Amino acid sequence: MRRFILLACLVALAGCATKPRERETLAQVSTIDSLMAGNYDGTVRLSRLYNYGDFGLGTLDRLDGELIVLDGQAWQVPVSGEARRVAPAERTPFAALTHFDPETILVIDNTSGISPEQQVLNHLDPDRFAAIRVHGRFSSLRTRSVPRQETNRPLPAVIADGQKTFDFTDVEGTMVGLYCPAYVKGLNVPGFHFHFITADRTAGGHVLSWTPSSVVVAIDDASTFTMLIPDGFAPGAGDDKALEAVEKGK
Amino acid sequence: MRRFILLACLVALAGCATKPRERETLAQVSTIDSLMAGNYDGTVRLSRLYNYGDFGLGTLDRLDGELIVLDGQAWQVPVSGEARRVAPAERTPFAALTHFDPETILVIDNTSGISPEQQVLNHLDPDRFAAIRVHGRFSSLRTRSVPRQETNRPLPAVIADGQKTFDFTDVEGTMVGLYCPAYVKGLNVPGFHFHFITADRTAGGHVLSWTPSSVVVAIDDASTFTMLIPDGFAPGAGDDKALEAVEKGK
Numbered sequence: 001m002r003r004f005i006l007l008a009c010l011v012a013l014a015g016c017a018t019k020p021r022e023r024e025t026l027a028q029v030s031t032i033d034s035l036m037a038g039n040y041d042g043t044v045r046l047s048r049l050y051n052y053g054d055f056g057l058g059t060l061d062r063l064d065g066e067l068i069v070l071d072g073q074a075w076q077v078p079v080s081g082e083a084r085r086v087a088p089a090e091r092t093p094f095a096a097l098t099h100f101d102p103e104t105i106l107v108i109d110n111t112s113g114i115s116p117e118q119q120v121l122n123h124l125d126p127d128r129f130a131a132i133r134v135h136g137r138f139s140s141l142r143t144r145s146v147p148r149q150e151t152n153r154p155l156p157a158v159i160a161d162g163q164k165t166f167d168f169t170d171v172e173g174t175m176v177g178l179y180c181p182a183y184v185k186g187l188n189v190p191g192f193h194f195h196f197i198t199a200d201r202t203a204g205g206h207v208l209s210w211t212p213s214s215v216v217v218a219i220d221d222a223s224t225f226t227m228l229i230p231d232g233f234a235p236g237a238g239d240d241k242a243l244e245a246v247e248k249g250k
Numbered sequence: 251m252r253r254f255i256l257l258a259c260l261v262a263l264a265g266c267a268t269k270p271r272e273r274e275t276l277a278q279v280s281t282i283d284s285l286m287a288g289n290y291d292g293t294v295r296l297s298r299l300y301n302y303g304d305f306g307l308g309t310l311d312r313l314d315g316e317l318i319v320l321d322g323q324a325w326q327v328p329v330s331g332e333a334r335r336v337a338p339a340e341r342t343p344f345a346a347l348t349h350f351d352p353e354t355i356l357v358i359d360n361t362s363g364i365s366p367e368q369q370v371l372n373h374l375d376p377d378r379f380a381a382i383r384v385h386g387r388f389s390s391l392r393t394r395s396v397p398r399q400e401t402n403r404p405l406p407a408v409i410a411d412g413q414k415t416f417d418f419t420d421v422e423g424t425m426v427g428l429y430c431p432a433y434v435k436g437l438n439v440p441g442f443h444f445h446f447i448t449a450d451r452t453a454g455g456h457v458l459s460w461t462p463s464s465v466v467v468a469i470d471d472a473s474t475f476t477m478l479i480p481d482g483f484a485p486g487a488g489d490d491k492a493l494e495a496v497e498k499g500k
Binding site for chain 1: 275281283375377378379431432433434436437473474475476477478479480481483484485488
């Protein structure tokens with residue numbers, strides 16, 4: 001515990017009670033089970049989602065790579081691994097955004113015996129939602145992306161034969177992340193879910209593993225969770241083990 | 251099918267695309283699993299919930315009876331069965347509200363071979379959310395209410411030894427209802443959930459069964475689902491069979 005430095009915790013002016021409540025909302029399009037089932041048509045434009053936030057992650061129309069939204073700007077990391085900017089008019093089948101107003105700031109490294117994710121978890125309420133920004137230098141980081149799909153084959157099949165992984169060493173950049181409580185299983189991913197973009201905004205992806213060299217973690221608790229359920233929504237069927245494998249790139 | 255009269259369906263000006271999106275949100279406090287586990291402290295004032303809607307249902311602080319919100323006014327049916335008005339400053343541990351802007355109006359009776367709930371279901375997208383108002387004369391209707399709880403014993407135990415049921419025959423009044431899709435199990439009640447208030451606003455409760463004589467059904471689809479997760483939220487553990495028994499008063 002003493003190996004991380006708690007820089008500022010619960011900054012008074014950033015407390016929930018004093019922030020406009022709509023900024024405390026984590027808003028998502030569709031559900032993870034629907035995406036898992038192969039519903040890849042983009043239904044909601046990023047421009048509409050920006051009403052709900054400036055920070056988050058997801059994918060793009062037809063599962064075309066990994067989406068990172070940071071400071072109100074969006075990047076796609078397609079299966080080529082070469083990041084590109086995403087226009088506000090593009091649509092997503094699944095994404096989650098919030099207005100990022102962190103209350104808690106930590107510096108973590110890899111010298112304590114406590115895993116980086118556990119160090120973050122120690123500063124969260126595990127039964128509520130949070131957005132997490134991890135910025136700095138990573139000694140190693142592995143990401144993946146997925147190829148655009150023309151058909152609706154389920155996500156586990158896409159991961160099994162289509163994902164590409166990318167290994168970064170001694171890299172500077174930012175992870176955008178969400179923490180979701182276990183009770184939203186089927187709707188979003190329980191636990192942590194991180195996407196990464198390099199400091200030069202050229203590469204990144206869905207994070208499979210990460211080891212910090214020296215990073216600053218900013219945590220924004222969210223007291224409200226919102227789902228946009230598009231016309232023609234197909235819920236899919238839950239499979240928690242398949243989801244866990246997909247998230248870990250297996 | 252021909253036995254019900256479809257009065258008006260998809261009134262053009264009430265279509266989703268032309269309504270402010272925030273009116274298309276079903277917003278709730280806490281989750282049904284948390285309530286089931288005995289978390290009865292009121293956390294959110296009705297006055298705050300009225301930002302999210304003028305129509306809905308729930309319970310009050312310490313599980314003190316059944317809450318009905320209709321046309322922006324709230325009633326409680328306590329275990330005495332005698333309805334009373336609820337002040338905006340009162341708090342709820344679990345309630346769900348929406349701005350009621352119905353798109354679909356039906357008249358149903360009990361002369362077709364199709365159950366009233368199935369007649370309503372035929373006009374819903376089962377994978378999305380809806381609010382349902384059923385107004386008119388009921389040949390019979392059974393409700394229940396529950397006593398205020400000083401301790402946090404789980405809801406199934408309260409129902410088993412504390413609920414009071416009320417039988418109405420040839421009664422005029424309004425049911426306020428919600429329809430939730432199966433994938434929000436644990437968060438809200440899948441399927442239909444109705445509360446009732448008599449036309450003279452003296453009685454009502456959580457509906458256990460209903461037989462329409464002649465009623466008008468108004469349906470308001472909701473494209474967005476929002477959960478307010480209060481500070482200190484305790485999620486409880488899911489038990490679908492226990493929930494079904496509670497909803498049916500068993």
